[in-house]
Amino acid sequence: MSETDFSEPASTASHQQRRSSRLAFAEQELRLISSLVLLIGLGLFFALPFVLSIGSVVFLPVVTALVLTVILSPLADKLNGWGLPNALASVAALMFFFAILVLALALILQPAVALFDDVPAMAQGVMARFGELRERFAWIATLNEQLAALMNSDGSREVVLAAPSLLEQVAFATPSLILETILTLLMAYFMIEARVRLRQRLLFGRASFGTSIKAARVIREVQDRVAAYILTVGSINAMVGVVVALGAWALGVDAPIMWGGLAALLNFLPYVGPIVMVALLGLFGIGTADTIVLGLVPATAYLVLHTIEANLITPAVLGARFTMNPVMILIALSYFTWIWGVFGALLSVPILLMLTALFDHIGRPNLGG
Secondary structure (H helix, E strand, O other), rough: OOOOHHHHHHHHHHHHHHHHEEEEHHHHHHHHHHHHHHHHHHHHHHHHHHHHHHHHHHHHHHHHHHHHHHHHHHHHHHHHHHOOOOOHHHHHHHHHHHHHHHHHHHHHHHHHHHHHHHHHHHHHHHHHHHHHHHHHHHHHHHHHHHHHHHOOHOOOOOOOOOOOOOOHHHHHHHHHHHHHEEEEEEHHHHHHHHHHHHHHHHOOOOOOOHHHHHHHHHHHHHHHHHHHHHHHHHHHHHHHHHHHHHHHHHHOOOOOOHHHHHHHHOOOOOHHHHHHHHHHHHHHHHOOOOHHHOOOHHHHHHHHHHHHHHHHHHHHOHHHOOOOOHHHHHHHHHHHHHHHHHHHHHHHHHHHHEEEHHHHHHHHOOOOO
């Protein structure tokens, strides 16, 4: 055999070894880049709250307008497909959302104002009920007084700082809230109206047609998923509100339409909203009923209804496409509530849906190889 015959297998083996080493190096490099991306993401995750909270006057209207754009763009597309011009379709979609919001607030605020005069009587009723409980557990108060005497707490001083009243806080916050609402609606309109130009730019403004199709598909998927989720959950919450209103009317609770509207709106806040609803119904029932047991009947009935809705109806209607990790929902809820309060809590689930749909297309960092 010639030397060439022996050298060919050796060169082939050397080539395969170099190729394997290059592939291993590429995998390590990809894993390192993914780890760096994750570390940068964690840094932004913990740094963004301070920036977004300080600049909430600027960032909150922008994020709200972006979420409204994602939700209302399919409706504007539908109206545009029916022959309505793009500008009018954008205005109509925005006005439709605004009308629903005003109607929901009117259903809640108008009966609440009518019940405002009864608040002192209800507060006295709640105090009376809790006074009965305090008499039954008077030994706890006696024990507390004895502990306070042992700790020699008589020599301490209590410092009370004057705080602005509720009316003063509302008066100071109203102009800023009106300005931010107008700014949000204007930005949402311009974003919805510009959606067609954005799609055309994505499709025809890139050198690679495949990349353009993928970018347009990502935007379409995000819009469809968030809009379908909001529409589905909104329908379920509306039915919950109707059932709560009928139940409150059957139990003789005052302002049943208000309680139905509250149940529908608070149900948009996962976990936290139903807890607040149970607490409100419990306090209202205790303040108006003759006994604590009768006062807790509306809250108990709502808790049973929410248990059935959250564990049977909603999972069956939403299906696997909209199923999200409860831990991620709680993290998003606490994260955006920490940044923007109640508005952040309302925006948390749509933002989480948008990020989930986005990561489903662009992929997630590969840390395990």
